[in-house]
Amino acid sequence: MNRATTEFVSRQRIGHLATADRSGNSVVVPICFANGENDVLYTPLDSKPKSVAPNKLKRLANIDENPSVSVVFDTYSEDWNKLAYVITFGEAALLTDADERNRAENMLRDKYPQYETYLSVGAPIIRIKISRSKSWGLVSN
């Protein structure tokens, strides 16, 4: 991502993550996330309401069998001249490096004070390496 795109993404509070199983059955969910360096995003298995336990999430099973994912960041306005979005494509995996996971957890806690309540210490974190993005609109504003 270029600098304007990265800055636009950094300003967003949520994104929407699509994963798919190997048969192409997709699921899309809102996610909280933090921007790492080199076009990496981190999104945790947090304690926000879910219908199943975090380790049973469909998104995790999908990533395990098919790491190809897409995340969109967008702002809606009734003035459609102000619409803006960034669509990203990348590869997702559960973080296994303990140091990187710790750094990512700290970044997430810095961005979202809510994680004092909603994130377990040592929670699993998904790492998404973005390989391609498309943007439109007031991304630089």
Place this chain on the structure above:
Amino acid sequence: MNRATTEFVSRQRIGHLATADRSGNSVVVPICFANGENDVLYTPLDSKPKSVAPNKLKRLANIDENPSVSVVFDTYSEDWNKLAYVITFGEAALLTDADERNRAENMLRDKYPQYETYLSVGAPIIRIKISRSKSWGLVSN
């Protein structure tokens, strides 16, 4: 969808649609939409900014080879006690029935006055038949 879920979805101005090709490469985009009867959603190929012509959209190519899609509707609040979402799963296809397409176009124009500018008369419309949904949070409020 039950009545509360349908009403929550109807109140939303946008959803996020995930499609995937048959290899499981997904793309997620913000969409405008209208609710039809019997758990059907309509989303048009409108004239909002896109990086390619409407008929070249990746979502269309994906639906053609893999009709299985997911759409999420959610409201974000910094008070995470107020988060709410509905995740839906269904089958998508380009509308071929002229009467249904006309009705859907009218519904979309009623919901979004912006379409006076941003929707061509007779524009292609995607029909999504929802087969399953999951919801959480203040969906009934």
